[in-house]
Every structure is written in C-alpha cells, then in structure tokens.
Amino acid sequence: MKEIMALTKLFINESWGFSKFLYNRTNNKKAFYKQLVPMIIVPIALIPAFFMYVSFYIALYAGLRMINQTSVFLSVGYILTIALIIIFGIMYILSEFYFSKNIEELIPLPILSRNIIISKFLSILVSEYVFTALIFVPALIIYGVGEGMGFVYACLSILMFLTVPVLPLALLTALIMLIMQSASIKGRQDMLRIIFAFLGIALIMSVQVWFGNHMGNANNVDFQNLMNNLLKNNESLLNTIGYFVPTSLLLAWTLNKITLMSLAWAASSVAINIIAFALMVLVGKRFYIKSIVRGKIIKKGKRLSQIETQKALGKKSHGVMAIFSMDLRLLLRTPIYFFNNVSVVIIVPACLLISLSFIKLTPEDFNSIRNFYTEMPILVNFILIAFFIFFGATTATTATTFSREGKASWLTRMIPISSKDQIIGRTSVAVIIESLGIVFTLIGVSFYIPLTLLSLVLTVILGILGSLPILLFGLFMDMNHPLLDWDNPQKAVKNNMNVVTTLFVGMAYIGLLLAVSGLLGYFINPWLGYGLFSVISGIMTVVFYKIIDKRLAVKLLNFE
Known part of the structure; x- marks a missing residue:
C-alpha cells in the first residue's frame, strides 16, 4: 500500500508540477510568477461560465x-x-x-x-x-x-x-x-x-x-395524455433515461x-x-x-540506395514550406497535439448538425429560413464569419507552436530560415486547420440555406482574414512565453497559459469588431460593415506581423 501511495504521489506531482512550483518559489521567482499568474487568472476567468452553468441547473x-x-x-x-x-x-x-x-x-x-x-x-x-x-x-x-x-x-x-x-x-x-x-x-x-x-x-x-x-417518438403521442402521464407518475422520465x-x-x-x-x-x-x-x-x-x-521496438525501414540517399539529402525546400511541413508533421504524429488542435473543427460542426437533426422542420420552415436569408443576408454572413473565426481562436496551433517543440527547439534556432518564413509557415498550419472547420460548416449549412456564391466567397475570405490577428497574437504569446520544459506532451497544450490568453483576448477582440461592423452594415450599408471589418483586420494583421518579425530572432536565441 505504501508503494502505491508513493507512486500515486509521484505521478500527481509530475502531472501537476507541485515540486517545480515550490522549487521556483524559493529559487526562481520569475518562473514562479509565470506559474502563479495562470493559477489565479484562469479560475477567475471561468467564474462567469460556472455561474451560467449553475443557473442552467437551477x-x-x-x-x-x-x-x-x-x-x-x-x-x-x-x-x-x-x-x-x-x-x-x-x-x-x-x-x-x-x-x-x-x-x-x-x-x-x-x-x-x-x-x-x-x-x-x-x-x-x-x-x-x-x-x-x-x-x-x-x-x-x-x-x-x-x-x-x-x-x-x-x-x-x-x-x-x-x-x-x-x-x-x-x-x-x-x-x-x-x-x-x-x-x-x-x-x-x-x-x-x-x-x-x-x-x-x-x-x-x-x-x-x-x-x-427514441425520445422523439414521444412526439407521436397525444400531448395531453403525455402530460397526464408525467403528472401522475413522477418517475416516468427517470425510467426512460434509466433504460439507456x-x-x-x-x-x-x-x-x-x-x-x-x-x-x-x-x-x-x-x-x-x-x-x-x-x-x-x-x-x-x-x-x-x-x-x-x-511499442518501444522500432521497425527497421527500407534501406535507401546511395543515389536515393544523396537525392534525399540534396533536396531543398523553400523556407516557408520547410517550417510548414515541420510544424504540420509534429502536429500529426503526436496524438495529443492532433486531438487538441483538430478536434474542434470536426466536433463542433458535427454537434450542430446532430442538434439540428432533432428539430423536425417542415417545408414551410425551410422556406422561412431561406426567406430570412434572402431578406437579411448580412446577418447570416456575419454569423458565419463569427463561426469561422471561432475555429481560428480555439485552435491552439500558433499559441503552442514553439512550446510543442519542447527541448528540441534548439533546431529552430539553428536552421537558416528568416523570421518571415517562420511566421508564414507556422501561421499557415493554423489556417489549414481552420479551413477544415469552414468546409465542414459550409457542408452542413448547405442542407438548410442555399448560400450564394457571393456569400460563400465573402464569408470564407473575411473569416480567414479576421482570424489572422488572433493567430498572430497566439504566435506572439508563444514567442515571448514558450513552455519548453515538459516531460509529457500534454503539458505543452493543456498547461500552457498562452492558449487561454489567446482564447480570451481573441474572443473579446473579435466580438467587439463583429458587433461594430455588423451594426454598421445592418443600419447603414452592408459593404461599409464588410469594409470596416476588412480594414481593421488587415491593419491588425500587419501590426502583429511587423512586431513578431522584428523580435522573433532575438526571442529564439533567448529560449530557455
């Protein structure tokens, strides 16, 4: 029993990092405060969501x-x-x-x-x-x-x-x-x-x-009889759920x-x-x-010939493609990275489709939806833009791009690639993942609303453009505060404050921008709203790009 308790304590300590926290409190104040601030900020930030959850239960x-x-x-x-x-x-x-x-x-x-x-x-x-x-x-x-x-x-x-x-x-x-x-x-x-x-x-x-x-079959039962049964038998719903x-x-x-x-x-x-x-x-x-x-046994691959080896070693990629390929491969070959970065763009559209499938829409309902889109296309377009940007804000790809490399980040510092290539290559990975969410969403929406070509092009372009400042802000955060010292890849994502900061700041920024642009487009002119959104997104993208490009080389050399 003592052995089990000692091992459990070891695993919990390794997962939560208590020893490192206590050590830093005495020996490394800077690292200590970097750990302490998220422990205070994250619970406070989640208080409103928790109160909403409790209100739902009440x-x-x-x-x-x-x-x-x-x-x-x-x-x-x-x-x-x-x-x-x-x-x-x-x-x-x-x-x-x-x-x-x-x-x-x-x-x-x-x-x-x-x-x-x-x-x-x-x-x-x-x-x-x-x-x-x-x-x-x-x-x-x-x-x-x-x-x-x-x-x-x-x-x-x-x-x-x-x-x-x-x-x-x-x-x-x-x-x-x-x-x-x-x-x-x-x-x-x-x-x-x-x-x-x-x-x-x-x-x-x-x-x-x-x-x-199965629960939907209750719709075929006379409503009055159903209510009478519920009022007479206070465990009828319990028995139904208990069956599942x-x-x-x-x-x-x-x-x-x-x-x-x-x-x-x-x-x-x-x-x-x-x-x-x-x-x-x-x-x-x-x-x-x-x-x-x-699992530790590695299968020996096919031995390359001398000509094939020279060809492989002599092959040179463009800087952007080299960084893009490196970051994407790291994302794909590490399941915890793949799941945390890609799952949102698959699960969220699927959940929405499943929820909508529960609603039995009549032909009249479909006509009402299509008429609403015909009369108010700007509202539908801005909703889609917000949804597309959500994929960019929730993916942790740029906010953990250096953290995911961990102790192997020294390779990034040695390769002769410009800051511009680093920025474009790493951001492109996030854009690709966001694009998957956009495609899945548009497929689902097509079942309910026949979007025009103009709406498709407009929402996709503005959705990606609006997410770029958030993606670059995540890159900026991870550039300044990378989490490189981890012994479990889960920590690079789950214990990374850059992800939380990017999410909250990004949602606040884009919520305000969408509100102003949407109201301007609704009450004055749609193209004025789209134009304001595009100009501000473009300016913020250029500003973050310039800041990162100027400081990235120095920050890479100072990685700890």
Whole structure:
C-alpha cells in the first residue's frame, strides 16, 4: 500500500508540477510568477461560465418540478458528467499510461506492475474528481436544498460522488489497454490513439442521436395524455433515461428518497465500481506492460540506395514550406497535439448538425429560413464569419507552436530560415486547420440555406482574414512565453497559459469588431460593415506581423 501511495504521489506531482512550483518559489521567482499568474487568472476567468452553468441547473430543476419529474434531475446531471468524463478521460488515460516517459524508468525497478497500474489510475482519478466536483456537485446541492434533504443525504451524496468517475474510467482504461496490445496494430499506436479519441467522441454523439430519436417518438403521442402521464407518475422520465443508462437508476434510487433501501442501492453502486476497478487492474497486469515494451521496438525501414540517399539529402525546400511541413508533421504524429488542435473543427460542426437533426422542420420552415436569408443576408454572413473565426481562436496551433517543440527547439534556432518564413509557415498550419472547420460548416449549412456564391466567397475570405490577428497574437504569446520544459506532451497544450490568453483576448477582440461592423452594415450599408471589418483586420494583421518579425530572432536565441 505504501508503494502505491508513493507512486500515486509521484505521478500527481509530475502531472501537476507541485515540486517545480515550490522549487521556483524559493529559487526562481520569475518562473514562479509565470506559474502563479495562470493559477489565479484562469479560475477567475471561468467564474462567469460556472455561474451560467449553475443557473442552467437551477432552471432545469425548476422546470422538472413544475411537471412533477424532479426524480430525473440527478440522473441528468450524472449522465452529463459521465459523458464529459469519457470524452476528456480518453486523452488523460492515453497521456498517463502511454505518452508519459516515467514508465520507461519504472519498468526496470523492482515494482509490481499491478502497483504501477493502480497508481497511474489513481493519479488520473484525482484529476477527474476535481472536474467531477465542478460538474456534478452543483446538481447534488441544488437537489438537496430544493427537496429539503438532511444529513443522511449529504453523507450518501459524498459516497455517490466518489463513485461517479470510477466506473467509466476503469472500463475505458481496460478497453484502451486491450486495443493497444493487439499484435495486428503493432507499429501503428500513434495513429490508433488519434482514431480512438475520435471514436470515443463519435460514440457519445451516436448515443445522443439514438437517445434523441427514441425520445422523439414521444412526439407521436397525444400531448395531453403525455402530460397526464408525467403528472401522475413522477418517475416516468427517470425510467426512460434509466433504460439507456442503467447506473443512473442506482444513483437516483439512492438519493431521491432516503430510506433503508438507499443503503442497499449505494452498496450495489460501490460493488459495481469495485468490480470495474478490479477488471481494469486484471487487464492491465495481463496486457499493459507488454504493449509498452512492444511499442518501444522500432521497425527497421527500407534501406535507401546511395543515389536515393544523396537525392534525399540534396533536396531543398523553400523556407516557408520547410517550417510548414515541420510544424504540420509534429502536429500529426503526436496524438495529443492532433486531438487538441483538430478536434474542434470536426466536433463542433458535427454537434450542430446532430442538434439540428432533432428539430423536425417542415417545408414551410425551410422556406422561412431561406426567406430570412434572402431578406437579411448580412446577418447570416456575419454569423458565419463569427463561426469561422471561432475555429481560428480555439485552435491552439500558433499559441503552442514553439512550446510543442519542447527541448528540441534548439533546431529552430539553428536552421537558416528568416523570421518571415517562420511566421508564414507556422501561421499557415493554423489556417489549414481552420479551413477544415469552414468546409465542414459550409457542408452542413448547405442542407438548410442555399448560400450564394457571393456569400460563400465573402464569408470564407473575411473569416480567414479576421482570424489572422488572433493567430498572430497566439504566435506572439508563444514567442515571448514558450513552455519548453515538459516531460509529457500534454503539458505543452493543456498547461500552457498562452492558449487561454489567446482564447480570451481573441474572443473579446473579435466580438467587439463583429458587433461594430455588423451594426454598421445592418443600419447603414452592408459593404461599409464588410469594409470596416476588412480594414481593421488587415491593419491588425500587419501590426502583429511587423512586431513578431522584428523580435522573433532575438526571442529564439533567448529560449530557455
């Protein structure tokens, strides 16, 4: 047990960087304040979003109470929490079990493989408990206060809270270990990690579609009869949701009404989580270490002939293309980079299409949408422009471009390439990713609105032009404050304050610009609004380009 606790402490410390934080407080004040400022700013910046989230839960509880269906409230919160744990847990598990380098140092030591697996899982669990507390605890508190629950409810709530992330994480970890050990995918682990991450999200979205379609069948039932059934049976919605997620029933039966049976349901939930945890450990002991060792074996490639070698070495690329290719390859071959930078442009359009698919539109509705576009094209165009710029602001490509190179950044300082080539090459990668989101969005929009050629050209050009200042600002931030000292590639993105700063500053800037340009175009003249947007975006792009071009060479030499 002592060994497990020591290893868990080591993994948590490595993931959160506590030792480095305490060391810098005494020995490196500059680095200490660079770590401290994000720890203060990020929580403060997220307070408004958290209050909106809590307000949503309060409104949901009030609405369910009006139709006598509060019994389903905790199940809804539970299912939402589980879905988010699965989506984000995929990359946490892959990062801790397969991306982290500490396993290479631990394998030769006289440590039981079981203890390594348990400790790694517990370190992930600690992080997930923080996340679960923010997502699920508000639901527990709102329900407890609203229903007038007492001390026993509070104690059982704590117990059930502790079980929430265990089951999905344990099953997900076991599944990932089984897939990673397969001999048929030997040598393709990196690509598999990317595919598996997107498959996990696709699974959640597919379940949502299936659930929505089944729930949508209720539209065929007479509304009055449906309402009568809801008012008479206060667990009708709970039973429906429980059919799709059975474990949500255990939570509801434990906490909805505090009786002696609540203890039995709580014990059942704990037992299920223990079984899932034991299964994960059993699978890990059987397959995990073997898959790690096999993954370190590099398949020898085809030997090039002397002529082919000389040709490859003598091939010279343009500076922009060399930087573009280098940054893009780094992005593609590292799953955590690929997922965090590319997933948004795929997931967001897909989620919108799925949500819209739940709305049954009649031919009259389609005509109304098209008439609105015909009468108010400027509003639709600016909405699309804002959506396209969102892809540029949320991608962390330029805000982590130097950080992703880590300790290998010395190569960037040595290659004989101008600052101009560095800027254009690195920014082009972000533009390519943003363009993917634009294409997916336009494909989805085409099902609802037949955009004119003018709208297509205008929105795409202004969307990319408007995102350039944000992308260059991200490059500027990473140029000045690169996060190069990391032992896990996840930290270069997840622990990078440049990403958060770029997102908030970029959203504030573009929100103000779109508001002014849109109002000007709506009330005075559309082309005046488009023109103002283009001029300001162009000026800001040139300003940031000049600043970066002037300082980049010096900053590269001062990288630490």
